[in-house]
Amino acid sequence: MNIKTSQQLFDRAQQSIPGGVNSPVRAFKSVGGTPIFMQHAKGAYLYDVDGNEYIDYIASWGPMILGHAYDPVIKAIQDQAVYSTSYGAPTELEIKMAELIKSMAPNVDLIRMVSSGTEACMSAIRVARGYTKRNKIIKFEGCYHGHADSFLVKAGSGVATFNIQNVPGVTSGVSNDTLTCAYNDIVAVERLVAQYKNEIAAIIVEPVAGNMGCILPKLSFLGGLRKICDAENIVLIFDEVMTGFRLAPGGAQQKLGIDADLVTYGKVIGAGMPVGAFGGKKHIMEVVAPLGNVYQAGTLSGNPIAMIAGYTLLSILKKQPNLYTELEEKTIYLKNGLDEVLRASGTAYKINQLGSMISVHFSNHEVTDFASAAEANIDLFKKYFHAMLKRGIYLPPSAFESWFLNNALTKEDLDKTIKATAESLQEILK
Numbered sequence: 001m002n003i004k005t006s007q008q009l010f011d012r013a014q015q016s017i018p019g020g021v022n023s024p025v026r027a028f029k030s031v032g033g034t035p036i037f038m039q040h041a042k043g044a045y046l047y048d049v050d051g052n053e054y055i056d057y058i059a060s061w062g063p064m065i066l067g068h069a070y071d072p073v074i075k076a077i078q079d080q081a082v083y084s085t086s087y088g089a090p091t092e093l094e095i096k097m098a099e100l101i102k103s104m105a106p107n108v109d110l111i112r113m114v115s116s117g118t119e120a121c122m123s124a125i126r127v128a129r130g131y132t133k134r135n136k137i138i139k140f141e142g143c144y145h146g147h148a149d150s151f152l153v154k155a156g157s158g159v160a161t162f163n164i165q166n167v168p169g170v171t172s173g174v175s176n177d178t179l180t181c182a183y184n185d186i187v188a189v190e191r192l193v194a195q196y197k198n199e200i201a202a203i204i205v206e207p208v209a210g211n212m213g214c215i216l217p218k219l220s221f222l223g224g225l226r227k228i229c230d231a232e233n234i235v236l237i238f239d240e241v242m243t244g245f246r247l248a249p250g251g252a253q254q255k256l257g258i259d260a261d262l263v264t265y266g267k268v269i270g271a272g273m274p275v276g277a278f279g280g281k282k283h284i285m286e287v288v289a290p291l292g293n294v295y296q297a298g299t300l301s302g303n304p305i306a307m308i309a310g311y312t313l314l315s316i317l318k319k320q321p322n323l324y325t326e327l328e329e330k331t332i333y334l335k336n337g338l339d340e341v342l343r344a345s346g347t348a349y350k351i352n353q354l355g356s357m358i359s360v361h362f363s364n365h366e367v368t369d370f371a372s373a374a375e376a377n378i379d380l381f382k383k384y385f386h387a388m389l390k391r392g393i394y395l396p397p398s399a400f401e402s403w404f405l406n407n408a409l410t411k412e413d414l415d416k417t418i419k420a421t422a423e424s425l426q427e428i429l430k
């Protein structure tokens, strides 16, 4: 028998892969039900093994900003693949990639490629520690910076979705060096910085948070962090793994007009290939080996297939900044449509949106940090998620994730999504 359903594949996957998935949020554990196994995708649409089509609002968690199987990227990968998939030696392509990123994010003087967002954030913290000769870092509750030990304290994304308070396997030695505050709470940061004077190496922040739903920064918050870091010689790290190349060619730094010391990238940077990067100001990045002694390495870093994919996508984004205007207009159109049907339904809700990031929280409070995101009606979100899925709309399977729009979405797709929301609310609120 050749027919394979998602249910059959999930049953089989659990025999050989922990929880049947290679990254926890994919498992649908928090929303219930069986994860959907994909067969292929094109543009704004996903096609599963069961024969269903979905309008995609995950975009592979961000990378597919111009849609799936985007022709120029696919062709570039195919052309490059015949030259070998890796050399373990430098290539001109890596220089072109670094130069391109520098031209898009002007405060990046030096940049090192890695293979994931986790690796980028983990390396940026090591650089900040090596540079300042201090050990502690400040991160914010509900922000996610990958799964390196230092970051699994009050983290967002899957850690929040599965309500994991303490991650077994992370030693107290490591977690004691991670201090946390509420997002948008500059007074709490000032207090911590005073309490641990001359001990804090870095403050790492998602400049627009996307791992507790989408949460907007108060401008005074990011500006305040910049001032504190300047005054106390702390390295300000913007984790732009989600926002980089998504909110603007120069990421959140450009969109919000704030200059970080180090910046980390992932997701869009690889166009769906495993790529991350960390970079920033020259005097800090110069501590990285082989220039300095802060060791950091990767057998497949700067991989030619990954580089050509990312380079091709970023080149297009740089040449056509109008793509960002289009994406933002589509997102605002969706927001206004959702707003209308949610208001008509009578349920409590808040929609947070910036650029092509958006999320719906079933709450009557403003959602500005992890505590207010966690107060929302998660149970209603689960029902909404499944009601939408049934109608062919693929949302992130967690209330603690941002939705990502891609520019292949048409007005018709957005209208279908708004209509599906109206129908879903009618079904679940009755």
Ligand SMILES: *Cc1c(COP(=O)(O)O)cnc(C)c1O
Pocket (backbone or CB within 6 Å): 116, 117, 118, 119, 121, 144, 145, 146, 147, 206, 210, 211, 239, 240, 241, 242, 266, 267, 276
């Ligand atoms: C996804 C994400 C990461 C981790 O990236 P991976 O490629 O999954 O390791 C880090 N920071 C932020 C803000 C992210 O959204």
